[in-house]
Structures are given as structure tokens and as C-alpha cells.
Amino acid sequence: MSARSLTPVLLRACLHLLVVALLVLAGVRAVVDQMDDAGAVAATAVALGLVYLAGQLVPAVRRSRGAATVWLGVLIAVWLVLLALTPDGIWLAFPLFFVEMHLLRTRWGVVAVGLTTVAAIAGFGWHQHVFTAAMVIGPVLGAAVSVAVVLGYQALYRESEERRRLIEQLQEARDDLTAAERTAGMLEERERVAREIHDTLAQGLSSIQLLLRAAERRLPDNPDEALAHVERARVAAADNLAEARRFVRDWSPPDLEAGDLPSALRRVGATTADTAGIAVHVQVSGEPTPLPSAHELALLRIAQSALANAVQHAHASRVELTLSYMGPEVALDVVDDGQGFDPDAVDAPGRAADGAGFGLAAMRARARSLGGSLAVESAPGSGTAVAVTLPVEAGA
Numbered sequence: 001m002s003a004r005s006l007t008p009v010l011l012r013a014c015l016h017l018l019v020v021a022l023l024v025l026a027g028v029r030a031v032v033d034q035m036d037d038a039g040a041v042a043a044t045a046v047a048l049g050l051v052y053l054a055g056q057l058v059p060a061v062r063r064s065r066g067a068a069t070v071w072l073g074v075l076i077a078v079w080l081v082l083l084a085l086t087p088d089g090i091w092l093a094f095p096l097f098f099v100e101m102h103l104l105r106t107r108w109g110v111v112a113v114g115l116t117t118v119a120a121i122a123g124f125g126w127h128q129h130v131f132t133a134a135m136v137i138g139p140v141l142g143a144a145v146s147v148a149v150v151l152g153y154q155a156l157y158r159e160s161e162e163r164r165r166l167i168e169q170l171q172e173a174r175d176d177l178t179a180a181e182r183t184a185g186m187l188e189e190r191e192r193v194a195r196e197i198h199d200t201l202a203q204g205l206s207s208i209q210l211l212l213r214a215a216e217r218r219l220p221d222n223p224d225e226a227l228a229h230v231e232r233a234r235v236a237a238a239d240n241l242a243e244a245r246r247f248v249r250d251w252s253p254p255d256l257e258a259g260d261l262p263s264a265l266r267r268v269g270a271t272t273a274d275t276a277g278i279a280v281h282v283q284v285s286g287e288p289t290p291l292p293s294a295h296e297l298a299l300l301r302i303a304q305s306a307l308a309n310a311v312q313h314a315h316a317s318r319v320e321l322t323l324s325y326m327g328p329e330v331a332l333d334v335v336d337d338g339q340g341f342d343p344d345a346v347d348a349p350g351r352a353a354d355g356a357g358f359g360l361a362a363m364r365a366r367a368r369s370l371g372g373s374l375a376v377e378s379a380p381g382s383g384t385a386v387a388v389t390l391p392v393e394a395g396a
Helices: 003-032 038-057 059-063 065-085 087-103 106-128 133-218 223-249 261-276 293-312 359-369
Strands: 279-285 318-326 329-336 373-378 384-391
Touching: 003 038, 003 087, 038 059, 038 065, 059 065, 065 087, 065 106, 087 106, 087 133, 106 133, 133 223, 133 261, 133 293, 133 359, 223 261, 261 279, 261 293, 261 318, 293 318, 293 329, 293 359, 293 384, 359 373, 359 384
Parallel strands: 279 318
Antiparallel strands: 318 329, 329 384, 373 384
8 A cells, every 4th residue: 555545544543543532531531520420421422432433334424425414413413412411522523623624525614613613612611611711712723723734635635636647647648659659660660671672672583583584585596595594583583582681680781791882882783784784884973981871771772773663664775873972962863764754653652553663762761761852853755863862961
């Protein structure tokens, strides 16, 4: 049990003990002092104790404000009888103050405490046959302390409840934020994996398919040329297998592991030229500088995707690939002499008839993830130019 929930239990236990002690005191004193109506005092004290006990045991008193009010009225009536029999009944007014403030609404609780105070003063004065200032000050101070304690406790309780609700809301907000971040991370990772698969395995498999189709066309008239296409397909399959293993281990691409970005682009261009039978010219402009690994990987993947598009969709015969180091920026331009297309008429990713269309979206996503931009210029019959620019300082 927490300290917050333990405090009301302790307060109620202390109040119960106080009531029992005062009732025993009133009965014992009546017997010891050999009062004429000692038996009536003892019986009334027992009756008052039973009524008080009933309020703690009967569930309706705790659940219903109406039942609690009836119970309180009976309790006060029995107390008035005890007060009429013995002046010691005045001491029970103090625990009654707390009960009234607890069961009744604040305004009616204060009124009940005031009436109980007047009854206590009147009863005690009737027994003493005299009224003094001390006789009035004692009950009034007791009533004031009771009201102040109950109101203070209620204020603290409300503040504690408000703080608890705020903490719960903050916890819920933090849980929602954590869930949102987890979902965003999953979506980002899913997009990254999709780009990796499209730019590596999917492009490699497409190249293998083209080579096998070319070999099929050469059979059986030209078996030597068909065998050469099959050999290129085997090499491409081996490269894709290495790429798949690298992808599982999440290592850097084999092309980048063997050297810098310009060398990797030259190897990719040479592989594409050998596989597809087109001319690929790679040149570097500006002074090469080390780039963050994320920038090198993005530029290499964009180059691979653009070359694959030039071979598979544009049916180009020549591709110019230019890597430009421009101080705070690095740019990559891929220009082909293929059949071109209308950039505004490109289907959304996956909406094309063959399920393709992820290339341009993946390239844009890579550039955007590093704070860069990608532009595509093309027209039917006029070739295609892909230009990507990445800020180096932001990436570093």
C-alpha cells in the first residue's frame, strides 16, 4: 500500500480509537462517580458506540450520501441523549466535527459543525448551571480546528489527485510519443530496406534477365555469343549474391569497400557497359574530398538506379555520368540518349502494369533523407537527365 493510500486509513483508525476512548471515559466516570443515572449513561454510551460501528460496517452508508446523512442524524441524536445525561458527552463533539465535515458537503458540513458546537456549549452549561468564556472558547476552538484540518486535507487531496492525473497524462503522452517514434522508425527502416532491395537485388536480377533473354535469342544460331551472355549473367548473379550477403550483414557496398566513390562509380559504369553493351562514360569534376559514408552510399545507389533505368526503360546507347565536388555540395548527373519519357506522366510507385515505378521515388527519398534534392529532365525522344545535389556539411 502506498503512502498516499495509507494516510486516510490511519486517519480513520485514529478517529475510531478516539470515539471508543471517549465513550469508555464517559461510561467509566459515570460509574466511578456513582451518578444517579450511571446505568443510563453506560447504556447510551454503548448505544452510541453501536450506531457508530454500524456506520463503518453497513456498505450503504459508504456508497449513498442519503444513507450516510440518515446515519449521521441518528448518531447525533444518540449523542444529544448522552450529552443530556452527562457533561462528559461534550468531548465526543470533537470527533463528530470530523464526521460531519467528511460526510456532508462543505457548506452543510460547516453548518452542522456550528449547530453541534452550540449544542455542546448549551449541554455543558446546563450541567454546570453557569456559562463562562472558557466554556464557549473550548468547543469553538475545537470546531475551528476540525474545520481547518478537514478543509486543508481536502485541498491537499485535490492537489494530489490533480498531480496524479497530470502524471498519468504525461505518462500516456510519453507512451504515445514512444509508440509514434517506434512506428516512424519502422516505416523509415522499411523504406530504407525497400530502396536497398530495389537499387541492388532488383536491378541485378533485371540485368540477369536481360542477359538470359539475349542468350536465348542467340541460340542455337550463335552459341558462342549466347555463352558469353550466360557468363555475364553468372557474374551478375555472383555480384548480387555478394550484395545480398552484405545487405544481411549491413556492411558497406562491395564497390565502396574497395575504394572511394569515384572508383566505385567507374566500376559500376564498367559493369553496366559490359553487361548491357552500352557506352558509359564516368568523369569527376572538382577536387575529390572525403564524403560521409551515407552520402557515398546514396550517390552510388542513385547512379546504379539511373543506369538501370537507362538500360531497361530508356534503351539508351550512351550514358554520361558526372560526379562534381562543389565545396559545400556534391552533385551527380546522369544523362542518357535514350527514348525519354514524360516525368509528369509517371505512375506512382507500384502502380505500373509490371509493378515497377519505384526507381525515381527511391532516388528522391535518398536525396531528401540527406537534405538534398533530385531533379529529372526528360521528354519523349530527347533522352533523360537526372541531377542530384547533396549538402556535404549538413551530412557531415
